[in-house]
Amino acid sequence: MRVEFRFCPACGEPLQERMIEHRSLPACPSCEFVAWPDPKVAVAAIVQDSQGRLLAIRRGIEPGQGEWALPGGYLDADETPAQAAARECLEETHCVVEMDGLAGIHHVLTREGGLLVLAYSGRLVSGDATPTEEAPELAWFAWDELPELSFSSHRDALAAWRTGIPQVL
Ligand SMILES: [Zn+2]
Structure with missing residues (x-):
């Protein structure tokens, strides 16, 4: 099953949806981590x-x-x-x-x-x-x-x- 990040794997902050390149992605408010849906x-x-x-x-x-x-x-x-x-x-x-x-x-x-x-x-x-x-x-x-x-x-x-x-x- 697909693993969905809820917390930043780098710093532990809860992720927030953010508009990045015209789509909403889970992103960390404290560091640069973005949960890109890579294949x-x-x-x-x-x-x-x-x-x-x-x-x-x-x-x-x-x-x-x-x-x-x-x-x-x-x-x-x-x-x-x-x-x-x-x-x-x-x-x-x-x-x-x-x-x-x-x-x-x-x-x-x-x-x-x-x-x-x-x-x-x-x-x-x-x-x-x-x-x-x-x-x-x-x-x-x-x-x-x-x-x-x-x-x-x-x-x-x-x-x-x-x-x-x-x-x-
Ligand atoms: Zn982070």
């Missing part, structure tokens, strides 16, 4: 093995728990998006993956706020896809055998990847 950033990985099959996982955690998705997750501040995509593949599936292209940039509005999903294409370098807590079921699928994916951003990214033209929404 979160996530990555998704479209991973192929040597036979051209695609890796999908059944998610072990929310959001989308129990549903199929591409490997992926939120970006950390100290990594590039491509590094994040490779890290998520390793954490979720134990596959070492090399990213080789951008499949698309997708903006989604969720209950939590704005979300940017950066989708990369990549290839399996080594490792066997092994179930993990985050992905208790996972498999390699031919394109026409892929299960329905939970997230619209993942479905859009796959469709764009198939055309070979990065899609920016």
Whole structure:
């Protein structure tokens, strides 16, 4: 769920609504803090093995728990998006993956706020896809055998990847 600031995280003052750049935002009356509604950033990985099959996982955690998705997750501040995509593949599936292209940039509005999903294409370098807590079921699928994916951003990214033209929404 979305975390709404009620007190200034810098100095502890109760926040007050203030008009900033033509919109009302919670802001601190004592210091410069403004609760900007920044989007979160996530990555998704479209991973192929040597036979051209695609890796999908059944998610072990929310959001989308129990549903199929591409490997992926939120970006950390100290990594590039491509590094994040490779890290998520390793954490979720134990596959070492090399990213080789951008499949698309997708903006989604969720209950939590704005979300940017950066989708990369990549290839399996080594490792066997092994179930993990985050992905208790996972498999390699031919394109026409892929299960329905939970997230619209993942479905859009796959469709764009198939055309070979990065899609920016
Ligand atoms: Zn403050």
